[in-house]
Amino acid sequence: MAAKPSNWVLNVVYIPQQCYHSSVPADVLAHIRGAVQKTGKLDGRTSLVSIRTITEPSHPAFGQCGLFAAKKIPPRTHIIDYSGEVHADERQSDYDLSLYRSQDGNVNIGIDACKMGNEARFINDYRGIRSKPNAVFQERRADSGELRMSVWTSSLPLKKNEEILVSYGKGWWQARAAEGAVPIESQ
Ligand SMILES: C[S@@+](CC[C@H](N)C(=O)[O-])C[C@H]1O[C@@H](n2cnc3c(N)ncnc32)[C@H](O)[C@@H]1O
Numbered sequence: 497m498a499a500k501p502s503n504w505v506l507n508v509v510y511i512p513q514q515c516y517h518s519s520v521p522a523d524v525l526a527h528i529r530g531a532v533q534k535t536g537k538l539d540g541r542t543s544l545v546s547i548r549t550i551t552e553p554s555h556p557a558f559g560q561c562g563l564f565a566a567k568k569i570p571p572r573t574h575i576i577d578y579s580g581e582v583h584a585d586e587r588q589s590d591y592d593l594s595l596y597r598s599q600d601g602n603v604n605i606g607i608d609a610c611k612m613g614n615e616a617r618f619i620n621d622y623r624g625i626r627s628k629p630n631a632v633f634q635e636r637r638a639d640s641g642e643l644r645m646s647v648w649t650s651s652l653p654l655k656k657n658e659e660i661l662v663s664y665g666k667g668w669w670q671a672r673a674a675e676g677a678v679p680i681e682s683q
Pocket residue numbers: 556557560561562590591617618619620621622623624625677678
């Protein structure tokens with residue numbers, strides 16, 4: 497089992513690389529895994545980030561965790577891949593993001609880091625924290641050929657100890673507005 501990063505949460509399994517749920521159809525699985533042979537090398541670890549509990553009461557995710565730059569990170573730099581359970585079944589999860597949609601639109605593949613994942617699951621949305629995101633999600637093929645959702649710095653560097661913040665997208669918040677996830681005016 498992979499060594500957990502500092503401040504990892506008790507009820508979540510740490511997986512440095514994505515894993516696959518049985519709901520993913522075989523042809524889609526082959527497409528996501530890619531054609532390149534796996535090397536067996538674990539490339540999911542990074543020293544660029546640290547998980548911290550948010551202690552400022554003014555932060556909208558006060559008491560939860562966030563992901564922070566452990567050192568200065570240059571602009572347009574790969575920070576980490578979002579790992580979790582790659583799945584095709586329906587999920588109600590605040591840790592689920594979209595990875596792939598089949599051409600006919602019949603298969604939607606997500607990566608759910610609710611029960612298992614890596615440091616990237618702690619990345620918060622920028623709303624209510626700063627004026628714009630300082631990081632972006634970007635699909636990429638890893639050296640192994642595998643399709644992944646990765647996190648990159650924007651056009652500006654990240655300072656050491658700066659919180660890494662992306663945009664979850666308006667749709668993410670709209671879908672949760674009924675549950676009072678965030679004040680609508682802050683979208
Ligand atoms: C993917 S998790 C992010 C990590 C989470 N803070 C944690 O400690 O597990 C998404 C959840 O974080 C919180 N969150 C993220 N960004 C937020 C924001 N800008 N304002 C309020 N809550 C936020 C919400 O509770 C949301 O459901």
